[in-house]
Amino acid sequence: MDNPMKKICIDKVTVNMGLGADEDGMKRAKEIIKQMTGTKCISTKAKIRQPTWGIRPGLEIGLKTTLRKANAEKFLKNALNAKGNILSEKNFDNYGNFGFGLKEHIELPGIKYDPKIGTRGFDVIVTVKRPGYRVKTRKKTATLVGKKHIITKEEGIQYIKEKFNVKIES
Numbered sequence: 001m002d003n004p005m006k007k008i009c010i011d012k013v014t015v016n017m018g019l020g021a022d023e024d025g026m027k028r029a030k031e032i033i034k035q036m037t038g039t040k041c042i043s044t045k046a047k048i049r050q051p052t053w054g055i056r057p058g059l060e061i062g063l064k065t066t067l068r069k070a071n072a073e074k075f076l077k078n079a080l081n082a083k084g085n086i087l088s089e090k091n092f093d094n095y096g097n098f099g100f101g102l103k104e105h106i107e108l109p110g111i112k113y114d115p116k117i118g119t120r121g122f123d124v125i126v127t128v129k130r131p132g133y134r135v136k137t138r139k140k141t142a143t144l145v146g147k148k149h150i151i152t153k154e155e156g157i158q159y160i161k162e163k164f165n166v167k168i169e170s
Helices: 023-037 069-082 153-164
Strands: 009-018 042-045 060-067 086-088 098-102 122-129 167-169
Touching: 009 023, 009 069, 023 060, 023 069, 023 122, 060 069, 069 098, 069 122, 069 153, 153 167
Parallel strands: 086 167
Antiparallel strands: 009 060, 009 122, 042 060, 098 122
8 A cells, every 4th residue: 555644544442231121230340441452441321211120310320441552452452363364244334444353251261260250241343544534633723534544344344354364245
């Protein structure tokens, strides 16, 4: 690739764990996320009411953390290894971003089972970008990213295949 502005890189990796209205589980899940990522997490709150599940707006129902740069790549390699380095085309959106889930956190390499904590599943969401994407988020004169500069689904798939040696199934 000749143009350095066309180079794709990982913007961020978001690790998300949905828990419901379980306060005890929330404390254990915070330990799990800290053990997996090495970072603190924040709680996510419900936006709608679900009476059958005992959920109301403002109730803490999940946890998430965001990883960037080297931490993001390291965690993503481990998570993809746990997934068997296989993803589906359906995991990707139209802008090259992708996500997948793991049923148990102990599937990650190097994570041991702790009976006090138990096991939890989680989601991994990866956002990709190109140099120059800052123009849409900057404070002064924010503008749109040009059509030729937007990452397509196919480019995102190709990047993940090359960078992380992942097999993509249809």
